[in-house]
Amino acid sequence: MGFFPPFTDDHLQRYFRILQEGTAVRRHFDLLKWLQGEVQHYLPHEILLAAWGxxxxxxxxxxxxxxxxxxxxxxxxxxxxxxxxxVSYNRWIEVGRIPCVSRVCEAQLDVSGILQGDGAAHCPFGRALRNMRSSLFHGISDERGHHDCLYVVFSSKDKLDDSTLIAMEILLPYLDTALRRVTPLPQHSCRPSLLADAPEYDLHGLSEREVEIMTWVRKGKTNAEIGSILRISSYTVKNHLHQIFRKLDVYNRVQAISKIEQRVGHG
Structure with missing residues (x-):
């Protein structure tokens, strides 16, 4: 896009307040409050889905x-x-990585798969999307981190006009900056893969947390990385590992991984 129409003084003052409030975002609640404030005047929505990687x-x-x-x-x-x-990411690529508005209808949701599969009727996101009428998506390519960040907003309004596209292009860098300052909330995780792989009758007496930690150890994660993923301190991870080594009768991570994988392989 790149072209913005002239704004009135009222618009400029409101945008300035929005950007100023965005710089104060530090917590997830701050982000929610900011997006539900004056941002709604330019970017009306009930749901923001952010994805990166x-x-x-x-x-x-x-x-x-x-x-x-x-x-x-x-x-x-x-x-x-x-x-x-x-679907949203591919569409964003197809339109040339610019903000794009789309209608939300059940047929589209079926195509995307959000309303299909077991448990779809009980999925809170699927139920919420049934009440949405419009969506707008845009993203940022991180050339240094070599990944993309995609932002999709869903609105109950029947139509999002061109002004919302302009607003999205103006606000996106500030939204992206605000999101990066906020610690992401824990995501839904299924039962750790080690629990699925290892025989249920013999997990060497490991607790579920210890099994979870060993799952990440097997993936090559450091104590600090595991702590960040599980939202615990690296010191706590270290203590868990000491208990794991004792239960497995080993002295280090390599031996622990080897013993677990031997058990999984013979299960």
Missing amino acids: DFGSNNVQYDIISPLPGLRTAQLQLARLSPLLR
């Missing part, structure tokens, strides 16, 4: 910001969101 390999993380009851990041599954994110 490698969309080609489906290695993405996501966050939901919405005042709607039950619509929380921790309650959503990436497997259910992935088709919708893929």
Whole structure:
């Protein structure tokens, strides 16, 4: 796009207030309050879905910001969101990485897969989308981090006009900056893969948390990375590992991984 019409003094003052309030965002609640404030004047919506990572390999993380009851990041599954994110991302690429407005209808949601599969009727995100009429998406390509950030807003309004496209292009850098300052909420996670792989009758007495930690150890994550993923301190991870080594009768991570994989292989 790149072309913005002249704004009145009232518009300029409101935009200035919005940008100023955006710089104060530090917590998830701050982000919600900011988006539900004067931002709504230019970008009316009930749901913001933010996703970042490698969309080609489906290695993405996501966050939901919405005042709607039950619509929380921790309650959503990436497997259910992935088709919708893929459709939106591909569409954004097709239109030349510019903001784009789209109608939301049940047929489109069926195509994206959000309303299909087991449990779709009980998915809070799917239920909420049934009441949405319009969507707008735009993204930012991180040339240094080599990943993309996609933002999709859903609105109950029948139509989002060109002014919302302009608003999205103006606000997106500030939205992206605000989101990066906020610690992401825990995402829905299925039972750790180690629990699925290892024989149920013999997990060496490991607790579910210890099994979860070993899952990430097997993926090559450091204590600090595991702590960030599980939202615990690296010191707590270290203490868990000491207990794991004791239970497995090993002395280090390599031996622990080897023993677990031997057990899984013989299961």
